[in-house]
Amino acid sequence: MTPDSRTWTAPALPPLDHDAAAELRRLIDGKAKPLGALGRLEDLAVQLGAIQATTAPRAERAAILLFAGDHGMVEDGVSAYPQAVTAAMVGMILDGRATINAFARTVGAEVRVIDAGVATDLPRHPSLHGWKVRPGTRSAVREPAMTADECAQALACGAKAVERAVADGAEIVALGEMGIGNTAAASLLLHRLGPAALEDSIGRGAGHDAAGLERKRQALVAAARRWSGDDPFEVLRQFGGLEIAAMAGAALAAAAARRPVVVDGFISTAAVLAGVRLQPALLPFCIFAHGSAEKGHRLMLERLGAAPLLGLGMRLGEGTGAALALPVLRSAAAMVRDVASLAEVLGQA
């Protein structure tokens, strides 16, 4: 690509605070517990502190940013559900009756929906940012999913959502999505940016049978043949989707604001994979919430060198895995804040 076709550049990210991290490690080692006995929660507390540049990490106020968008590839048979389900599910989410709402209420987190590119108009709602870049992507099977300008707008839309959430007090940014057909786009991103063999990148998504999976496979083979590059911005714009580009922009903006990014499943990780390829310094700002049952997620995490916190066999999206990880993050932060030192206990023993 030529420089002037790209209207977007990756933000510079702040350095991790290694002094805070070292001090946190010392504090945690001195807590009233056997050395290392909290396993990954100790590493999490240190990571939170390094990101937030503090020895008192916080994870109470979490915003789940749920990006919605449609995919032109759905016309080419990549999804088991019709495109209109995206808007219908967004309606359910805004009504508070989707799984993410049940989980978010349970763990105490706010859900904000961002319309980055749903095919139909959505009604106004206080929890909805109506920042549609365009009504769905073009079909990546036949043409670029977005123009460079649209892709840059989608990235900026994600950044704007984070800036709002941070201005409203979010200490943690969690990513979620809704978009019929978006596992197809995520598979192409894994294929090109992992990289990974296309065959290993394709899974059943929301519920293909064997025939549906074969249709999806053929569509993705055609898309991959149509364009062969691996520049991360171009891969995003070629294959989409609008909500995935927005999530990549959101992850980068969260890191720029020193907010830990809680990454959900296959689609969210694909967005972060694009974000990391655009700006490698993004990776240590990310916390991978869970390993999805969608084929390809394990491979995607391996390519990122990431180990997810939870493994519950989920493959729903919406940010549901990210929501379940929030109590783990908060417990890690509470341990640093509230637990006595071993010296105190031994002094009383």
Added chain:
Amino acid sequence: MTPDSRTWTAPALPPLDHDAAAELRRLIDGKAKPLGALGRLEDLAVQLGAIQATTAPRAERAAILLFAGDHGMVEDGVSAYPQAVTAAMVGMILDGRATINAFARTVGAEVRVIDAGVATDLPRHPSLHGWKVRPGTRSAVREPAMTADECAQALACGAKAVERAVADGAEIVALGEMGIGNTAAASLLLHRLGPAALEDSIGRGAGHDAAGLERKRQALVAAARRWSGDDPFEVLRQFGGLEIAAMAGAALAAAAARRPVVVDGFISTAAVLAGVRLQPALLPFCIFAHGSAEKGHRLMLERLGAAPLLGLGMRLGEGTGAALALPVLRSAAAMVRDVASLAEVLGQA
């Protein structure tokens, strides 16, 4: 053993409600999500309903019952910490300054401490049940840890704690413990009740170095040689501990009251292993919260045919793993209660 040496018999347990389970499966399959997309949370919701005999399972009000006791084997070098740390840590827990308090506050659960057998007197405290059976077990290396009567009293102490918690509204019972030396007793239980080779059952506990681990190993070899049976009640009384027998009694009483039992790590699972060997119908009432990093826990779970929910590399005890699993249980219950049906979504699509 002769029948009259045992003053305790395992309670009969109610049947699981298979009708409720089948109806829940149907409800969950009809929710606005791909079939099976919530993985283990779907199974959890069904399990909760089968235990609670309802299609509206609940997991909001959880009592973490933390059983404390000391172990005579500590004189024989099985622990890296002195015995007095048990009482000092119980003091910290009652002060609300231990890890379990930080986690319980984070997830919204009550912590109740039961003194089943701490070696020293504990001050009165509103969150403490002072039901000490005796001040620590005898050393299982040299003699039976408890008399049959003491073991029965410890089992009854656990049952009483559950009855109180249930009377106070607990919908979920979670098990935790504190007892210097109790990984040694748990290893002997795994060895004899798993069963498993003693060598595979022994781990570093709260933090042995190589020399400490060898001392622990030698002590446990001597204990295992001293008594060779495998009757579950006798194994409990021979090897201890008081808090472990109390947890076994608590698990059985919770199941009898149709309360799901959230099992923590190595020690809690050892107690449940004893409970299951005493009354096999206990097993489906148990939810295994996490896989501990303590060597032997994986083997113990395998022997029970159990798959833990979380795997965070923790090995602290206190009920910390159980606490972290509570939001997962609650999310499963909230999904059943709050999520719209797929038919509604497709009707709007």
